[in-house]
Amino acid sequence: MELRIVALYPEQMNIYADRGNILFLRRRCEWRGIDFSYAAAGPGQSLDPAAHDLIYVGGGQDRDQRIVAEDMVATKGAALAEAVEGSAVVLAVCGGYQLLGHSYQLGDERIRGLGLAELETVREPGPRLIGNIEIEVDLGDGSRELAGFENHGGRTYLGDGAEPLGRVIRGHGNNGTDGLEGVRRANMIGTYLHGPLLPKNAWLADRLIQLALARRYGAEPELAPLDDALEAAAHESARQAALRG
Numbered sequence: 001m002e003l004r005i006v007a008l009y010p011e012q013m014n015i016y017a018d019r020g021n022i023l024f025l026r027r028r029c030e031w032r033g034i035d036f037s038y039a040a041a042g043p044g045q046s047l048d049p050a051a052h053d054l055i056y057v058g059g060g061q062d063r064d065q066r067i068v069a070e071d072m073v074a075t076k077g078a079a080l081a082e083a084v085e086g087s088a089v090v091l092a093v094c095g096g097y098q099l100l101g102h103s104y105q106l107g108d109e110r111i112r113g114l115g116l117a118e119l120e121t122v123r124e125p126g127p128r129l130i131g132n133i134e135i136e137v138d139l140g141d142g143s144r145e146l147a148g149f150e151n152h153g154g155r156t157y158l159g160d161g162a163e164p165l166g167r168v169i170r171g172h173g174n175n176g177t178d179g180l181e182g183v184r185r186a187n188m189i190g191t192y193l194h195g196p197l198l199p200k201n202a203w204l205a206d207r208l209i210q211l212a213l214a215r216r217y218g219a220e221p222e223l224a225p226l227d228d229a230l231e232a233a234a235h236e237s238a239r240q241a242a243l244r245g
């Protein structure tokens, strides 16, 4: 089996070294004898919706999002829509997450997004939503906890019928008011949890690997267990950080 990943705009959308999540996926595949292929799709490049089973886009400052958004909608929008319809796994973090929605409104300026998720993001007056966060998530295999860090000025509001990724246990989440975090549509996930999201939540990395392999090979494979002592400690430490606020 082979896990096929494509990262969108890895040079532009890599705040907090979000790309490190890809290295984590690679290692967990290699340790299990699963082949791994990595591609990048940057400005001006098109995307083959059937070629990759896991599509990754990291976070970016407003400035980076401005540069990327128009290009992404124009050169990759249709292919991404087709990939999501076809159960491709998408993990979009923070600035990348915001661009899954219809728009990111900054005062008079409106950055148009992909419209793959029923959500809108608005830069409202008020402080940035920063801090450690813990959410409760169920990706079809039982309720689990995700722990991480968020830092965003935009507030995201889900539209009718949109499903959040999870519920906030501690932290701000999408907008600091409705207790929801991220979005989920089929195998597409958007979240504000930044940086080493997957190293802090090895279970999520494995779930994404499973779903991506299932798309290509037809059934969810059993993944061989790994020695996750360090990963378990990282998860616990991130949870404790959220507990402290």
Ligand code: GLN
Binding pocket: 015, 058, 059, 060, 061, 062, 063, 065, 093, 094, 095, 096, 151, 152, 153, 154, 155
């Ligand atoms: N620019 C966006 C915001 O502040 C996303 C920031 C980020 O990716 N950290 O809302």
